[in-house]
Amino acid sequence: MEPVNEETLPWSETDRGTTAFRRKQLGRAAGSERLGASLYELPPGKRSWPYHYHTGNEEALYVLSGEGTLRVGDEDESSQYPLRAGDYVALPVGPESAHRVSNADENGDGGTDEREPLRYLVFSTMNDPDITVYPDSGKLGLYAGAAPGGDSEARVVDGYYPHDADVEYWEGEE
Amino acid sequence: MEPVNEETLPWSETDRGTTAFRRKQLGRAAGSERLGASLYELPPGKRSWPYHYHTGNEEALYVLSGEGTLRVGDEDESSQYPLRAGDYVALPVGPESAHRVSNADENGDGGTDEREPLRYLVFSTMNDPDITVYPDSGKLGLYAGAAPGGDSEARVVDGYYPHDADVEYWEGEE
Amino acid sequence: MEPVNEETLPWSETDRGTTAFRRKQLGRAAGSERLGASLYELPPGKRSWPYHYHTGNEEALYVLSGEGTLRVGDEDESSQYPLRAGDYVALPVGPESAHRVSNADENGDGGTDEREPLRYLVFSTMNDPDITVYPDSGKLGLYAGAAPGGDSEARVVDGYYPHDADVEYWEGEE
Amino acid sequence: MEPVNEETLPWSETDRGTTAFRRKQLGRAAGSERLGASLYELPPGKRSWPYHYHTGNEEALYVLSGEGTLRVGDEDESSQYPLRAGDYVALPVGPESAHRVSNADENGDGGTDEREPLRYLVFSTMNDPDITVYPDSGKLGLYAGAAPGGDSEARVVDGYYPHDADVEYWEGEE
Numbered sequence: 001m002e003p004v005n006e007e008t009l010p011w012s013e014t015d016r017g018t019t020a021f022r023r024k025q026l027g028r029a030a031g032s033e034r035l036g037a038s039l040y041e042l043p044p045g046k047r048s049w050p051y052h053y054h055t056g057n058e059e060a061l062y063v064l065s066g067e068g069t070l071r072v073g074d075e076d077e078s079s080q081y082p083l084r085a086g087d088y089v090a091l092p093v094g095p096e097s098a099h100r101v102s103n104a105d106e107n108g109d110g111g112t113d114e115r116e117p118l119r120y121l122v123f124s125t126m127n128d129p130d131i132t133v134y135p136d137s138g139k140l141g142l143y144a145g146a147a148p149g150g151d152s153e154a155r156v157v158d159g160y161y162p163h164d165a166d167v168e169y170w171e172g173e174e
Numbered sequence: 175m176e177p178v179n180e181e182t183l184p185w186s187e188t189d190r191g192t193t194a195f196r197r198k199q200l201g202r203a204a205g206s207e208r209l210g211a212s213l214y215e216l217p218p219g220k221r222s223w224p225y226h227y228h229t230g231n232e233e234a235l236y237v238l239s240g241e242g243t244l245r246v247g248d249e250d251e252s253s254q255y256p257l258r259a260g261d262y263v264a265l266p267v268g269p270e271s272a273h274r275v276s277n278a279d280e281n282g283d284g285g286t287d288e289r290e291p292l293r294y295l296v297f298s299t300m301n302d303p304d305i306t307v308y309p310d311s312g313k314l315g316l317y318a319g320a321a322p323g324g325d326s327e328a329r330v331v332d333g334y335y336p337h338d339a340d341v342e343y344w345e346g347e348e
Numbered sequence: 349m350e351p352v353n354e355e356t357l358p359w360s361e362t363d364r365g366t367t368a369f370r371r372k373q374l375g376r377a378a379g380s381e382r383l384g385a386s387l388y389e390l391p392p393g394k395r396s397w398p399y400h401y402h403t404g405n406e407e408a409l410y411v412l413s414g415e416g417t418l419r420v421g422d423e424d425e426s427s428q429y430p431l432r433a434g435d436y437v438a439l440p441v442g443p444e445s446a447h448r449v450s451n452a453d454e455n456g457d458g459g460t461d462e463r464e465p466l467r468y469l470v471f472s473t474m475n476d477p478d479i480t481v482y483p484d485s486g487k488l489g490l491y492a493g494a495a496p497g498g499d500s501e502a503r504v505v506d507g508y509y510p511h512d513a514d515v516e517y518w519e520g521e522e
Numbered sequence: 523m524e525p526v527n528e529e530t531l532p533w534s535e536t537d538r539g540t541t542a543f544r545r546k547q548l549g550r551a552a553g554s555e556r557l558g559a560s561l562y563e564l565p566p567g568k569r570s571w572p573y574h575y576h577t578g579n580e581e582a583l584y585v586l587s588g589e590g591t592l593r594v595g596d597e598d599e600s601s602q603y604p605l606r607a608g609d610y611v612a613l614p615v616g617p618e619s620a621h622r623v624s625n626a627d628e629n630g631d632g633g634t635d636e637r638e639p640l641r642y643l644v645f646s647t648m649n650d651p652d653i654t655v656y657p658d659s660g661k662l663g664l665y666a667g668a669a670p671g672g673d674s675e676a677r678v679v680d681g682y683y684p685h686d687a688d689v690e691y692w693e694g695e696e
Contacts, residue, residue, distance in 0.1 A: 001611055001614070002594075002603060003603050003611045006608040027612060030612035031612045032582060034647050035581075035612070035646075035647060056303045058557050059557075083525060087525040088552050123557055123645050130303065131331050133331065139346060142314065145229065156229060156269060160341050161339055163333075166333035166334055171334065173308065174192065177411075177435040177437045179434045180435075200436040204437060209438070211410070234380060237351075238412075244351060255351050260355055262352055262354065262378045263349055264383070271349055297408075364692065366696065404651045477577045479664055482695065486694065487694060489691075504577060505653050509688055519684075520661060521541070521572040
């Protein structure tokens with residue numbers, strides 16, 4: 001397995017106002033099968049993926065440079081932690097690992113001139129299926145056929161559902 | 175690990191008209207951790223669980239006694255097979271394994287006097303999470319925190335959703 | 349997935365004196381991927397595979413007909429249980445699940461005229477790699493590349509080692 | 523899950539001549555369950571763990587700083603690649619992922635004054651059991667009860683065996 005250097009990979013960009021970041025999928029480029037790995041770069045004042053946890057995959061973060069804040073934990077009592085280079089965060093499956101990363105201080109202030117981009121790696125197992133939970137919006141995410149970060153063309157189920165759109169088991173059956 | 179005999183276990187009963195069956199969860203009673211096993215008994219003319227497939231767990235059937243019919247396969251072109259004692263059916267994850275068992279002949283006739291109950295074992299892996307698909311009703315089933323057949327009290331996600339109730343990823347997020 | 353009937357499958361035979369049995373691999377014949385299933389038939393007075401446990405795969409037994417004895421449990425204090433039709437035994441990974449099946453009574457007497465063959469199903473997960481332990485002989489079994497019961501041609505490691513043939517980690521390295 | 527910073531963790535040291543390195547187990551310190559993560563530091567001219575591959579766990583490397591060389595691949599035709607900051611290497615299970623890292627150039631010269639320590643992260647899944655293969659020494663490594671990098675106190679099997687110390691399946695059994 002040949003090394004790939006992150007400098008040779010293109011960024012994919014997500015920009016939705018306060019949520020804005022760049023990502024390089026290292027694992028896919030290098031031929032990983034059961035380990036996902038991405039390099040993220042968060043501009044000052046911006047946030048990454050919405051607050052969520054996985055029920056099928058464990059994730060972890062390692063901070064390369066810059067500073068920021070991690071919101072993490074049970075939705076009813078999530079905590080804020082400062083992030084800096086050398087920080088490692090374990091995110092096993094379940095509500096205790098709900099998380100969101102931002103390039104801001106704990107007061108939410110990320111727009112000052114001195115802030116640099118927050119660069120960090122995110123690792124994950126690549127289990128399929130996975131169900132993700134978004135406590136702030138009350139949504140569920142479904143991934144079957146390929147893990148989150150995997151080949152979305154291979155999915156037999158792939159969608160997002162309001163938590164309260166559930167019906168009875170026997171609905172529509174006879 | 176001590177043997178348990180199926181005669182010592184109580185039946186759980188499901189009766190919803192043409193869908194009616196009895197079940198004993200052998201694996202739970204015996205202390206299984208990663209293998210599910212249930213004994214099913216289908217009265218003449220009745221059917222088991224609605225037509226469905228799993229994306230996270232493989233199942234298998236072994237017929238002990240009686241005769242019946244298996245509908246199995248891709249929803250757009252499912253096939254009917256007769257079932258008899260000694261039949262083994264493999265049901266790996268995915269649409270090709272969508273299935274429903276009935277105690278009827280291939281014409282759907284199961285009410286004659288001569289038919290005996292159809293008795294069969296169902297085996298499964300016990301992976302969590304799992305997403306099930308019900309092609310006839312257009313529903314999805316979600317199980318996170320405990321596999322299907324496992325301890326429903328341990329679930330963090332547990333519900334059924336119409337396939338077309340999906341929303342955009344960013345719905346409700348900022 | 350089409351049913352296969354056990355009557356259509358050939359027996360494979362093992363005969364080594366007191367250890368003698370016949371087996372049909374139902375799961376392989378039917379196209380199983382993550383669930384192994386075999387039908388075993390033990391003649392009166394005979395025993396199945398040597399006393400062993402798995403560290404990577406869970407197994408389970410279901411007795412179809414006949415009577416016999418199960419030796420099971422921690423090697424230092426294994427127990428004997430009678431087996432009869434309808435018995436289900438869970439064998440999760442680890443020493444508590446070390447087991448051997450025999451077609452004999454608890455006194456080891458299996459040669460009487462009245463005994464019939466003991467017929468039972470064995471189920472297993474199909475995880476790879478697996479390491480098996482044989483407490484009576486002090487051996488270890490290694491399976492990498494395909495699970496026990498899987499395609500032995502696909503194995504990168506496949507062998508049996510005396511437990512006390514171990515060497516230091518740095519042996520032969522520099 | 524609270525972040526841990528690598529600066530707060532102690533080094534564990536391995537020093538056996540040309541094989542010498544320091545390691546901090548980030549994943550264990552942070553509470554990871556299914557993802558292993560370690561920070562390694564290789565002095566100039568030194569090498570890490572002996573050339574090996576896993577059959578049960580996928581690994582990956584990310585280079586933080588310094589330069590070095592990776593020997594990787596099928597034992598009969600392994601390749602040498604230079605390593606530098608930003609390199610990511612995927613190491614799925616199997617012989618193609620046999621690998622060893624050294625802080626030297628491709629001529630094996632690592633003793634010059636200009637070389638700095640090679641710092642890199644190693645990630646892994648945490649599956650149990652695992653069997654490792656050491657092609658240069660002809661050894662096998664066995665881990666059952668806890669994955670490599672996990673709690674060695676929890677192991678039921680834990681040892682290293684010469685590949686050619688294997689015996690017949692029936693050795694010592696009756």
